[in-house]
């Protein structure tokens with residue numbers, strides 16, 4: 001089905017492979033820059049992943065401007081300001097972000113301030129408002145979940161005012177994304193599981209929410225197939241290069257899909273739960289995904305049914321009668337969650353995540369005000385939210 | 395073949411009908427917004443959290459009309475026409491072109507659809523913009539008859555028929571003409 005009107009934009013060059021990093025100097029040269037600032041966090045430094053990045057510069061004439069390795073787990077305004085200063089002091093001309101969502105968001109925030117030559121990031125909050133092309137940004141993801149290497153959004157928290165500001169602009173899109181297996185081989189099993197479920201949710205929501213379109217559908221479809229075929233393997237055998245590369249590709253494609261088609265109610269509930277109870281974003285996605293699909297079923301049975309093919313494969317798809325496919329999709333997702341619970345104790349319910357029942361009204365209130373609800377095919381009011389949250393509790 | 399053909403510049407044309415329609419509707423929506431921010435419980439609830447003096451601008455890009463709403467001491471949104479300075483607005487909602495403003499202001503597409511289709515750009519907090527656009531949809535359901543507003547009412551709180559009729563009557567014969 002083709003919508004009356006839609007937009008799709010993904011200009012990011014993607015390099016994928018076991019040693020894809022080795023092309024960094026060439027890509028920098030193509031971008032016309034000579035002195036990148038590397039932004040990363042302590043965990044990545046500790047895991048020894050930076051050595052692969054540094055080694056990629058050997059035998060080239062490109063200098064690394066500096067390395068900032070202290071990005072907190074929630075991208076913050078203060079960190080952005082600190083990094084901008086380092087960028088200017090060392091006269092860097094481009095950015096390489098090595099990390100997960102918060103590192104990448106921080107790098108995007110830094111890029112806004114440098115480009116606009118300003119010291120007040122909040123002035124630029126908003127959607128599609130930035131006008132100037134930014135410094136070249138190369139992103140090297142170290143998890144396979146957020147898909148931030150191909151999204152046009154950054155979320156930065158302002159600790160002083162206790163708010164989170166969102167920035168979306170096509171100029172925020174990185175120029176190059178490098179999917180190098182070596183960067184995720186050491187990712188612990190439970191994080192692999194949680195981030196994998198985040199990517200799966202991105203793909204499923206992109207495929208079922210109101211701005212679905214043929215181009216993002218294609219991305220989402222393949223992402224779902226790769227995740228269902230490889231997530232369990234990567235969780236069981238972290239060093240499996242094939243599975244790791246598949247998941248990196250899947251989260252990247254899911255990112256491109258939802259960056260254009262947006263996400264829905266799983267994210268509304270997830271953002272609210274994360275905001276109040278501070279659980280991992282991927283864990284929240286995994287908890288709510290089947291309940292939200294059930295909730296949305298009345299409106300989008302057809303789309304959910306179609307997903308049985310990439311999710312379960314040809315055999316199960318053709319064996320299941322048309323009227324039963326949507327239910328089977330939910331069953332498959334529940335089976336996947338059960339298996340991940342067995343392997344890594346990934347919570348399947350709010351209770352298993354250690355959230356107290358008293359928090360439900362507060363979560364519901366926050367969830368119905370969340371922006372991503374706008375794109376969900378079925379609306380949700382306070383009572384609806386309470387019902388879904390209670391189901392997801394037990 | 396003709397000799398010396400002159401290649402002239404082509405100036406952009408006009409879409410006067412749509413420009414004037416949008417201007418008129420902006421006035422109705424602005425005054426309607428002001429009145430309903432005192433009358434409708436959903437709008438009251440939604441704008442409750444905005445700080446006093448909070449200013450919203452709607453503008454049609456690149457050179458179209460604009461309209462300001464400002465939250466006053468009494469807690470409702472005052473219609474300020476196009477009298478304020480663009481720089482003073484806390485939240486700006488831009489329609490990328492006149493066609494999209496026309497579709498939205500004539501209730502042919504809802505705000506969530508306009509967002510999803512990238513027809514709008516926002517300066518300021520995106521969550522606040524969503525809230526204002528939702529209120530705008532509610533205002534439209536009062537102003538327009540059901541048959542026109544059917545595209546936008548789908549995801550809105552159900553307002554009882556009688557209440558809507560009373561609201562509609564008051565908006566048209568009291569709120570809009572007198573700027574109450």
Ligand SMILES: [Fe+2]
Nearest residue numbers: 146198202281
């Ligand atoms: Fe997510």
